[in-house]
Amino acid sequence: MEKCELRKDYSTEAKDYDQKRFEGEKGEFLSRTDNAIIRELTRITNTSLCLDMPVGSGRVSTYLRDEPINIIGCDYTKEMLSVTKQRSDANGQIVVQADAAKLPFKSNSLELIICLNFFHLFPAPFRGIFSAELDRVIKPGGFLLCSFTNGWYGGGLSWMRKSLSDLKVIKKVLGDCSIYFLTRGEISKLFPTWRVCKSRGNYLPFQRLTAHLGRNIERTAQWLTARTPLKRFCFARFYLLRKPE
DSSP states (O other): OOOOOSOOOOTTTSTTHHHHHHSHHHHHHHHHHHHHHHHHHHHHHTOSEEEESSOTTSHHHHHTTTSSOEEEEEESOHHHHHHHHHHHHHHTOEEEEOBTTBOSSOTTOEEEEEEOSOGGGSOGGGHHHHHHHHHHHEEEEEEEEEEEEOTTGGGTHHHHHHHHHTSHHHHHHHOOOOOOOOOTTHHHHHSTTOEEEEEEEEOOTTGGGGGGGOHHHHHHHHHHHTSTTGGGGSSEEEEEEEOOO
Protein backbone atom coordinates (compact mmCIF):
# COMPACT_ATOMS: atom_id res chain seq x y z
CA MET A 1 0.00 0.00 0.00
CA GLU A 2 1.38 3.41 -0.95
CA LYS A 3 2.06 6.01 1.71
CA CYS A 4 -0.61 8.63 2.27
CA GLU A 5 -1.18 11.55 4.62
CA LEU A 6 -4.62 10.89 6.09
CA ARG A 7 -5.15 14.49 7.17
CA LYS A 8 -5.46 17.28 4.63
CA ASP A 9 -4.85 20.75 6.03
CA TYR A 10 -6.33 23.69 4.14
CA SER A 11 -4.83 26.41 6.35
CA THR A 12 -3.19 28.29 3.49
CA GLU A 13 -6.29 28.05 1.26
CA ALA A 14 -8.96 28.95 3.78
CA LYS A 15 -8.94 32.71 3.27
CA ASP A 16 -9.60 32.65 -0.48
CA TYR A 17 -11.21 29.17 -0.80
CA ASP A 18 -14.59 30.45 -1.99
CA GLN A 19 -13.05 33.14 -4.16
CA LYS A 20 -11.06 30.60 -6.18
CA ARG A 21 -13.88 28.07 -6.56
CA PHE A 22 -17.22 29.85 -6.44
CA GLU A 23 -16.72 33.33 -7.83
CA GLY A 24 -16.75 34.42 -11.46
CA GLU A 25 -19.13 33.09 -14.11
CA LYS A 26 -18.10 29.44 -13.81
CA GLY A 27 -17.88 29.45 -10.00
CA GLU A 28 -21.25 31.10 -9.53
CA PHE A 29 -22.83 28.65 -11.97
CA LEU A 30 -21.32 25.67 -10.12
CA SER A 31 -22.51 27.05 -6.81
CA ARG A 32 -26.04 27.51 -8.14
CA THR A 33 -26.26 24.01 -9.62
CA ASP A 34 -24.60 22.40 -6.59
CA ASN A 35 -27.19 24.17 -4.49
CA ALA A 36 -30.07 22.67 -6.48
CA ILE A 37 -28.66 19.12 -6.30
CA ILE A 38 -27.88 19.25 -2.58
CA ARG A 39 -31.32 20.63 -1.76
CA GLU A 40 -33.01 17.96 -3.91
CA LEU A 41 -31.12 15.05 -2.38
CA THR A 42 -31.33 16.35 1.18
CA ARG A 43 -35.12 16.68 0.93
CA ILE A 44 -35.37 12.99 0.03
CA THR A 45 -33.88 12.07 3.41
CA ASN A 46 -36.54 13.96 5.37
CA THR A 47 -34.10 14.34 8.27
CA SER A 48 -33.94 17.07 10.90
CA LEU A 49 -30.20 16.92 11.66
CA CYS A 50 -27.11 16.46 9.53
CA LEU A 51 -23.34 16.58 9.83
CA ASP A 52 -21.53 18.54 7.12
CA MET A 53 -18.04 16.99 6.96
CA PRO A 54 -15.74 18.52 5.86
CA VAL A 55 -17.63 21.76 6.31
CA GLY A 56 -15.04 23.82 4.39
CA SER A 57 -16.29 27.41 4.13
CA GLY A 58 -19.81 26.46 5.25
CA ARG A 59 -21.58 26.79 1.92
CA VAL A 60 -23.90 23.82 2.60
CA SER A 61 -25.47 25.75 5.49
CA THR A 62 -26.18 28.55 3.02
CA TYR A 63 -27.77 26.15 0.54
CA LEU A 64 -30.01 24.66 3.24
CA ARG A 65 -30.73 27.71 5.38
CA ASP A 66 -34.42 27.73 4.35
CA GLU A 67 -34.81 23.99 4.97
CA PRO A 68 -36.12 22.54 8.27
CA ILE A 69 -32.80 20.95 9.16
CA ASN A 70 -30.10 21.64 11.76
CA ILE A 71 -26.48 21.37 10.61
CA ILE A 72 -23.31 20.56 12.51
CA GLY A 73 -20.18 21.58 10.61
CA CYS A 74 -17.02 19.54 11.12
CA ASP A 75 -13.53 20.13 9.71
CA TYR A 76 -9.91 19.29 10.50
CA THR A 77 -8.54 22.73 9.57
CA LYS A 78 -8.87 25.47 12.21
CA GLU A 79 -8.54 28.23 9.63
CA MET A 80 -11.40 26.76 7.61
CA LEU A 81 -13.55 26.66 10.73
CA SER A 82 -12.79 30.35 11.32
CA VAL A 83 -14.15 31.15 7.87
CA THR A 84 -17.14 28.90 8.49
CA LYS A 85 -17.96 30.56 11.80
CA GLN A 86 -18.32 33.93 10.08
CA ARG A 87 -21.01 32.40 7.89
CA SER A 88 -22.42 30.29 10.71
CA ASP A 89 -23.10 33.34 12.86
CA ALA A 90 -25.76 34.27 10.32
CA ASN A 91 -27.07 30.75 9.69
CA GLY A 92 -27.00 29.41 13.26
CA GLN A 93 -24.68 26.50 12.45
CA ILE A 94 -22.68 24.67 15.14
CA VAL A 95 -19.05 23.91 14.16
CA VAL A 96 -16.52 21.51 15.69
CA GLN A 97 -12.94 20.57 14.85
CA ALA A 98 -12.39 16.84 14.31
CA ASP A 99 -10.47 14.23 12.37
CA ALA A 100 -12.63 12.42 9.80
CA ALA A 101 -10.95 9.14 10.73
CA LYS A 102 -12.12 9.50 14.33
CA LEU A 103 -15.33 11.49 14.58
CA PRO A 104 -16.48 12.70 18.05
CA PHE A 105 -19.94 11.15 17.74
CA LYS A 106 -21.53 8.05 19.20
CA SER A 107 -22.08 5.01 17.02
CA ASN A 108 -25.41 4.94 15.16
CA SER A 109 -26.19 8.52 16.20
CA LEU A 110 -26.52 10.60 13.01
CA GLU A 111 -29.38 10.71 10.52
CA LEU A 112 -27.47 12.24 7.62
CA ILE A 113 -23.89 13.14 6.74
CA ILE A 114 -23.14 15.44 3.81
CA CYS A 115 -19.60 14.74 2.63
CA LEU A 116 -18.63 16.83 -0.40
CA ASN A 117 -15.28 16.88 -2.18
CA PHE A 118 -13.57 14.71 0.41
CA PHE A 119 -12.93 11.11 -0.65
CA HIS A 120 -11.09 12.12 -3.80
CA LEU A 121 -8.39 13.82 -1.70
CA PHE A 122 -7.08 10.34 -0.85
CA PRO A 123 -5.91 7.37 -2.97
CA ALA A 124 -8.47 4.57 -3.22
CA PRO A 125 -6.64 2.14 -0.85
CA PHE A 126 -7.09 4.56 2.07
CA ARG A 127 -10.71 5.58 1.62
CA GLY A 128 -12.03 2.57 3.52
CA ILE A 129 -10.72 4.14 6.76
CA PHE A 130 -13.17 7.00 6.31
CA SER A 131 -16.09 4.99 4.96
CA ALA A 132 -15.85 2.67 7.99
CA GLU A 133 -16.03 5.66 10.33
CA LEU A 134 -19.03 7.10 8.49
CA ASP A 135 -20.70 3.70 8.67
CA ARG A 136 -20.08 3.65 12.42
CA VAL A 137 -21.70 7.00 13.25
CA ILE A 138 -24.67 6.92 10.83
CA LYS A 139 -27.70 5.20 12.33
CA PRO A 140 -29.42 2.27 10.56
CA GLY A 141 -31.68 3.70 7.88
CA GLY A 142 -29.61 6.90 7.82
CA PHE A 143 -28.12 8.60 4.77
CA LEU A 144 -24.81 9.73 3.29
CA LEU A 145 -24.75 12.40 0.59
CA CYS A 146 -21.28 12.42 -0.99
CA SER A 147 -19.67 13.88 -4.08
CA PHE A 148 -16.60 13.19 -6.20
CA THR A 149 -14.74 15.08 -8.89
CA ASN A 150 -15.22 12.88 -11.95
CA GLY A 151 -12.20 11.54 -13.83
CA TRP A 152 -14.40 10.99 -16.90
CA TYR A 153 -15.45 14.64 -17.05
CA GLY A 154 -15.99 15.53 -20.70
CA GLY A 155 -15.01 12.00 -21.75
CA GLY A 156 -11.75 11.85 -19.79
CA LEU A 157 -10.51 15.44 -19.56
CA SER A 158 -9.84 15.12 -15.82
CA TRP A 159 -7.84 11.91 -16.25
CA MET A 160 -5.83 13.57 -19.04
CA ARG A 161 -5.07 16.64 -16.94
CA LYS A 162 -3.92 14.51 -14.01
CA SER A 163 -1.68 12.38 -16.24
CA LEU A 164 -0.11 15.45 -17.83
CA SER A 165 0.34 17.24 -14.49
CA ASP A 166 2.55 14.36 -13.34
CA LEU A 167 5.13 15.52 -15.88
CA LYS A 168 7.35 18.17 -14.28
CA VAL A 169 7.56 20.37 -17.40
CA ILE A 170 3.80 20.45 -17.94
CA LYS A 171 3.02 20.78 -14.21
CA LYS A 172 4.37 24.34 -14.34
CA VAL A 173 1.59 25.22 -16.78
CA LEU A 174 -1.30 23.07 -15.49
CA GLY A 175 -0.44 23.09 -11.81
CA ASP A 176 -0.51 20.08 -9.53
CA CYS A 177 -3.56 17.81 -9.85
CA SER A 178 -3.71 16.03 -6.50
CA ILE A 179 -7.20 14.58 -6.89
CA TYR A 180 -7.72 10.81 -6.94
CA PHE A 181 -10.79 9.90 -8.94
CA LEU A 182 -13.43 7.30 -8.15
CA THR A 183 -12.62 3.86 -9.55
CA ARG A 184 -15.16 1.58 -11.19
CA GLY A 185 -17.48 -0.07 -8.66
CA GLU A 186 -15.80 1.73 -5.76
CA ILE A 187 -19.03 2.97 -4.15
CA SER A 188 -20.16 -0.62 -3.63
CA LYS A 189 -16.72 -1.48 -2.21
CA LEU A 190 -16.71 1.42 0.23
CA PHE A 191 -20.29 0.81 1.36
CA PRO A 192 -20.99 -2.82 0.40
CA THR A 193 -24.34 -3.19 2.16
CA TRP A 194 -25.66 0.30 1.45
CA ARG A 195 -28.17 1.22 -1.26
CA VAL A 196 -27.68 4.00 -3.80
CA CYS A 197 -30.95 5.94 -3.62
CA LYS A 198 -30.05 8.59 -6.19
CA SER A 199 -27.06 9.72 -8.21
CA ARG A 200 -26.61 13.03 -9.98
CA GLY A 201 -24.07 14.67 -12.25
CA ASN A 202 -23.26 18.35 -12.43
CA TYR A 203 -21.59 20.45 -15.09
CA LEU A 204 -20.51 19.44 -18.57
CA PRO A 205 -17.83 21.45 -20.41
CA PHE A 206 -19.20 24.94 -21.20
CA GLN A 207 -22.56 24.14 -19.59
CA ARG A 208 -22.42 27.51 -17.87
CA LEU A 209 -23.08 29.13 -21.24
CA THR A 210 -26.69 27.95 -21.02
CA ALA A 211 -27.17 30.66 -18.39
CA HIS A 212 -27.04 33.19 -21.25
CA LEU A 213 -29.85 31.42 -23.10
CA GLY A 214 -32.56 31.90 -20.50
CA ARG A 215 -33.58 30.26 -17.24
CA ASN A 216 -35.64 27.53 -18.95
CA ILE A 217 -32.70 26.42 -21.10
CA GLU A 218 -30.40 26.40 -18.08
CA ARG A 219 -32.85 24.28 -16.07
CA THR A 220 -33.35 21.85 -18.97
CA ALA A 221 -29.58 21.40 -19.32
CA GLN A 222 -29.29 20.80 -15.59
CA TRP A 223 -32.08 18.20 -15.73
CA LEU A 224 -30.31 16.38 -18.59
CA THR A 225 -26.88 16.34 -16.94
CA ALA A 226 -28.39 14.79 -13.82
CA ARG A 227 -29.35 11.70 -15.82
CA THR A 228 -27.69 8.87 -17.73
CA PRO A 229 -25.72 8.98 -19.95
CA LEU A 230 -24.72 12.64 -19.59
CA LYS A 231 -24.20 12.46 -15.83
CA ARG A 232 -21.33 10.05 -16.43
CA PHE A 233 -19.35 12.84 -18.11
CA CYS A 234 -20.06 15.68 -15.69
CA PHE A 235 -17.41 17.45 -13.64
CA ALA A 236 -18.89 16.20 -10.36
CA ARG A 237 -20.85 13.10 -9.36
CA PHE A 238 -23.22 13.12 -6.37
CA TYR A 239 -24.51 10.00 -4.59
CA LEU A 240 -27.23 9.65 -1.97
CA LEU A 241 -26.61 6.39 -0.10
CA ARG A 242 -28.76 4.75 2.58
CA LYS A 243 -27.51 2.48 5.33
CA PRO A 244 -29.54 -0.73 5.80
CA GLU A 245 -31.91 -0.78 8.78
